[in-house]
Amino acid sequence: MPIVNMTEVLARQILKDPELQKLLPCHCDQCLDDVLAMALNHLPPRYATTDEGQLYVQVEYLRPQLRSDILRELTQAALRVSSHPHHPGSGDAGADASPAEGEGGSRA
Numbered sequence: 358m359p360i361v362n363m364t365e366v367l368a369r370q371i372l373k374d375p376e377l378q379k380l381l382p383c384h385c386d387q388c389l390d391d392v393l394a395m396a397l398n399h400l401p402p403r404y405a406t407t408d409e410g411q412l413y414v415q416v417e418y419l420r421p422q423l424r425s426d427i428l429r430e431l432t433q434a435a436l437r438v439s440s441h442p443h444h445p446g447s448g449d450a451g452a453d454a455s456p457a458e459g460e461g462g463s464r465a
Contacts, residue, residue, distance in 0.1 A: 363403045363414035368396055368427050377428070380435040387444040395434035400427060 405411040418424055
């Protein structure tokens with residue numbers, strides 16, 4: 358079994374929440390990846406190598422505080438990306454001083 362960052366798995370699930378989706382005017386892969394990358398840069402990783410390890414981390418994230426930490430970071434990232442999208446046609450692509458750039462957006 359490969360090494361899995363369960364924080365990423367859980368953040369991807371939470372990112373699908375309709376209330377969070379409302380914060381993003383664009384739902385393209387680039388914007389969603391930028392939101393996820395920015396949020397994950399502010400969250401501790403939780404790696405698992407077995408099914409048991411993954412289950413343990415998932416149970417840990419049932420605790421309200423840990424789940425709210427992920428939701429908070431995703432919300433903040435969604436607001437930043439919606440203000441400064443980084444895809445062609447956004448009118449902001451290529452801007453040098455964009456906040457998302459400094460957050461480690463998903464572009465190479």
